[in-house]
Amino acid sequence: MIDLRSDTVTRPTAAMLDAMFRAPVGDDVYEEDPTVRELEHEAARRFGLEAGLFCPSGTMTNQIAIKAHTEPLSEVVCEQTSHIYLWEVGGIAFHSGASVALLPGDRGRLTAAQVAGAIRSENIHYPTTSLISLENTHNRGGGSCYSWEALTDIAELAKRQGIPLHLDGARIFNALVATGQQSQEYGRLFDTISVCLSKGLGTPVGSVLLGPAAFIKKCKRIRKVMGGGWRQAGYLAAAGLYALEHHVARLADDHRRARQLAEALQAAPYVDFVLPAETNLVIFRLRDGLSEDQFLQHLAANDIKASAFGPQMVRFVTHLDVDDAAIAQVLKALQSVQAA
Structure with a gap:
C-alpha cells in the first residue's frame, strides 16, 4: 500500500531504530x-x-x-487557515482564553501590511494583541514557503510593536531545503519556534519548542x-x-517526487x-463530475491512500516511505482514472 495521506505515516528506518535502541535514557x-537534553x-x-x-x-x-505568550483578554494574529486555528x-x-484575529493569506502567507492592520490600538473595548503566529511551510497553502x-x-x-513572533514550523525543514534559507537565521526573527520531527524527518513521535531559556523554563x-x-523519552x-x-x-527527493505528481x-x-x-x-481540485470520494476509491483499488481536503479537493503528501517506484505506480493509476 502506498500511503500519500500525510508525512506523519512514516516509520523509523532500521538505522534510526538502532540509534533508539542504543540511546542512554x-x-x-x-x-x-541525557538524550533528551542533547536533542x-x-x-x-x-x-x-x-x-x-x-x-x-x-x-x-x-x-x-x-x-506562555498570552493571557485572557489578549489576541493572537494568524492566517485564517492556520493549523493553530483550524486543526488544534x-x-x-x-488553554489560553485568548481570541484570534484571522487574516486571509496568499496560500497561507501573510504580509507585514496585513499584520500591521490587525494589531489592536489601545482601547478598553479591544483585546490586546499579544502574539503574531506564522506557519512555514503552510499546510492549507499546499506547502507554500x-x-x-x-x-x-x-x-x-513585531519587534517595533513589542509583540512576540511565533513560528509553527511543522514542516520548517521542507521550507529550508526548498528555499536555501539558513535555520540559524530564524532565531533572529522569531521569539519561539515549534519544530516537528515526525513528519518529513520520519521519527515516530515528537516536536521541539525552541526559545529563550527563561521562556522555555x-x-x-x-x-x-x-x-x-x-x-524515558530518550528513546x-x-x-x-x-x-x-x-x-x-x-527532503529534496520528496519535493522532486511531489513535482512529478503535480505535473501529471x-x-x-x-x-x-x-x-x-x-x-x-x-493539493488539487477535481472537475465537477468526479467527486473526491470516487477518486479516492479508484486510488484505493490501486493500493494507494490519499486524503480528501474539502469538496472536490484532494491532497497528496510525499515522504521517505514513498520512493520512485511508488511514484511510478501512482502515475499509472492517475492515467487510468477516466476508466474508473
Whole structure:
C-alpha cells in the first residue's frame, strides 16, 4: 500500500531504530535523560535560540507557546487557515482564553501590511494583541514557503510593536531545503519556534519548542499541566537526533517526487487546478463530475491512500516511505482514472 495521506505515516528506518535502541535514557521529568537534553540543545543550536523543550506533538508545542505568550483578554494574529486555528481543537480558546484575529493569506502567507492592520490600538473595548503566529511551510497553502523578505518584514514589525513572533514550523525543514534559507537565521526573527520531527524527518513521535531559556523554563510547567511530562523519552529523542543528522537533505527527493505528481495532475483532464508544489504537498481540485470520494476509491483499488481536503479537493503528501517506484505506480493509476 502506498500511503500519500500525510508525512506523519512514516516509520523509523532500521538505522534510526538502532540509534533508539542504543540511546542512554533517564527520567525526563527529573531532567535526568541525557538524550533528551542533547536533542533539545541541538535543535536550539540549529535555529540560533537558547533552549528547547521536547514534547509529544506539534499541537502541544504550539499550544504551550501560545499559553506562555498570552493571557485572557489578549489576541493572537494568524492566517485564517492556520493549523493553530483550524486543526488544534480550539486550543487557543481552551488553554489560553485568548481570541484570534484571522487574516486571509496568499496560500497561507501573510504580509507585514496585513499584520500591521490587525494589531489592536489601545482601547478598553479591544483585546490586546499579544502574539503574531506564522506557519512555514503552510499546510492549507499546499506547502507554500515564505520568502526571506516577507519574514523579515513581519519580524521587524513585531519587534517595533513589542509583540512576540511565533513560528509553527511543522514542516520548517521542507521550507529550508526548498528555499536555501539558513535555520540559524530564524532565531533572529522569531521569539519561539515549534519544530516537528515526525513528519518529513520520519521519527515516530515528537516536536521541539525552541526559545529563550527563561521562556522555555516557564513552558516546562505548562507542558506538565497539559500531561506532556514524560519519563524515558530518550528513546524517542534519539530518533530526533538521528533524523536531524541524516534526514534533512533527503527532503529534496520528496519535493522532486511531489513535482512529478503535480505535473501529471496538471495534464489530467479530470483536474481543475493544482496548487504550486513548492515542497512535498500536492493539493488539487477535481472537475465537477468526479467527486473526491470516487477518486479516492479508484486510488484505493490501486493500493494507494490519499486524503480528501474539502469538496472536490484532494491532497497528496510525499515522504521517505514513498520512493520512485511508488511514484511510478501512482502515475499509472492517475492515467487510468477516466476508466474508473
